[in-house]
Amino acid sequence: MASLWRKYILWFAQEHVDFRISEFESIVKMFGLQFRRLTEQTLKPFWVVEFPNVETAMLYASRSVALRAMFELYAHSRKLPEFHERLRAHVDANRNELAKYFRQDTSFKITVETYNKHFSQREKIEKIETMDYLPIEGPVNLKSPQVEWWYIEFWGLDPTAVPEEPDDILFGRLLATGQRNLIKELSLKQRKFIGNTSMDAQLSLLMANQAMVREGDLVFDPFVGTGSLLVSAAKWGGYVLGADIDYMMVHARCRPSRITQKVREKDESIRANLLQYGCADRYMDVVVADFSNPLWHPRISFDSIITDRSSIRNKRGHGKGGNEKESKGYRSNRRHGPLSVHLALFAAESVR
Numbered sequence: 135m136a137s138l139w140r141k142y143i144l145w146f147a148q149e150h151v152d153f154r155i156s157e158f159e160s161i162v163k164m165f166g167l168q169f170r171r172l173t174e175q176t177l178k179p180f181w182v183v184e185f186p187n188v189e190t191a192m193l194y195a196s197r198s199v200a201l202r203a204m205f206e207l208y209a210h211s212r213k214l215p216e217f218h219e220r221l222r223a224h225v226d227a228n229r230n231e232l233a234k235y236f237r238q239d240t241s242f243k244i245t246v247e248t249y250n251k252h253f254s255q256r257e258k259i260e261k262i263e264t265m266d267y268l269p270i271e272g273p274v275n276l277k278s279p280q281v282e283w284w285y286i287e288f289w290g291l292d293p294t295a296v297p298e299e300p301d302d303i304l305f306g307r308l309l310a311t312g313q314r315n316l317i318k319e320l321s322l323k324q325r326k327f328i329g330n331t332s333m334d335a336q337l338s339l340l341m342a343n344q345a346m347v348r349e350g351d352l353v354f355d356p357f358v359g360t361g362s363l364l365v366s367a368a369k370w371g372g373y374v375l376g377a378d379i380d381y382m383m384v385h386a387r388c389r390p391s392r393i394t395q396k397v398r399e400k401d402e403s404i405r406a407n408l409l410q411y412g413c414a415d416r417y418m419d420v421v422v423a424d425f426s427n428p429l430w431h432p433r434i435s436f437d438s439i440i441t442d443r444s445s446i447r448n449k450r451g452h453g454k455g456g457n458e459k460e461s462k463g464y465r466s467n468r469r470h471g472p473l474s475v476h477l478a479l480f481a482a483e484s485v486r
């Protein structure tokens with residue numbers, strides 16, 4: 135791969151923003167990607183980053199769920215006159231390389247995206263017209279253009295304090311979309327087996343990315359519930375294994391959580407969920423087990439342990455939730471101390 139550091143715009147969905155940085159860091163670490171992040175304010179939905187080549191950028195986009203789309207940056211500024219100067223200069227300096235996008239036989243579309251300030255369709259067209267110096271010769275095609283350019287204005291994050299001028303004006307060529315289509319594909323609404331504690335598809339996918347699950351990994355969830363985290367781990371290519379203290383849950387005999395459903399279907403199970411999403415071959419097993427009583431051979435090892443412990447109990451009964459539940463449940467098990475400590479020790483010993 136030839137190294138040619140370029141700037142890219144990363145456009146993130148403005149939800150689960152706390153996960154954005156950790157997802158980014160996990161993906162670059164997992165694939166060993168080089169990068170330079172030029173945007174410091176990570177709450178912004180638009181980051182400018184540099185990657186050493188387009189392959190690196192595409193690898194990142196191939197895994198990110200937080201990412202809406204990625205663009206090759208042509209120009210970026212905080213001031214409109216400077217933005218136009220930079221855009222002209224970029225097109226001039228890269229005339230030969232960009233010529234194929236401007237050709238007569240290449241259809242195009244320019245999308246105007248503004249954040250935190252609404253513009254009418256007329257105003258958006260006026261913004262496009264300010265870039266009439268672009269040497270575009272091809273026809274407009276709004277439905278399926280061969281090249282898509284995006285003009286982006288970022289007007290801050292606070293809807294009650296919209297600035298006089300945009301904070302950022304950006305222009306770039308669409309290169310790839312992120313993996314947000316998976317959120318819909320794995321939606322709980324259509325999932326075969328769900329329960330009250332099923333984790334939503336987006337969070338599960340983000341967590342599996344944080345766990346750096348890769349093709350062929352062995353992944354374990356010790357508090358598996360209805361297996362949402364196993365679904366996302368399997369979707370990223372992991373072989374998945376789960377355990378849960380609740381026999382009825384593991385066997386999908388717990389009370390249905392859908393209002394419209396009175397009784398469980400016979401064929402509901404975590405395995406059926408994986409089958410539904412085309413990754414049944416990734417299913418190893420789910421077992422009934424209390425995590426506070428060690429079950430696993432000391433020599434077992436996993437590539438990652440991924441879990442959501444918002445409700446923890448032990449054999450003696452339920453706790454209430456969160457940390458209190460966790461410490462209550464665990465106080466009765468003197469051998470291991472608090473559950474989080476036990477989980478951390480287990481992970482330290484069994485994650486390879």
Ligand SMILES: C[S@@+](CC[C@H](N)C(=O)[O-])C[C@H]1O[C@@H](n2cnc3c(N)ncnc32)[C@H](O)[C@@H]1O
Pocket residue numbers: 329331332333356357358359360361362363377378379380383423424425426441442443444445446447448449
């Ligand atoms: C928040 S739920 C997990 C939800 C799961 N991520 C899903 O998508 O359905 C926590 C699970 O931990 C299980 N659990 C609680 N205490 C446990 C223990 N000591 N050992 C194993 N599982 C336990 C509960 O039965 C529950 O299914």
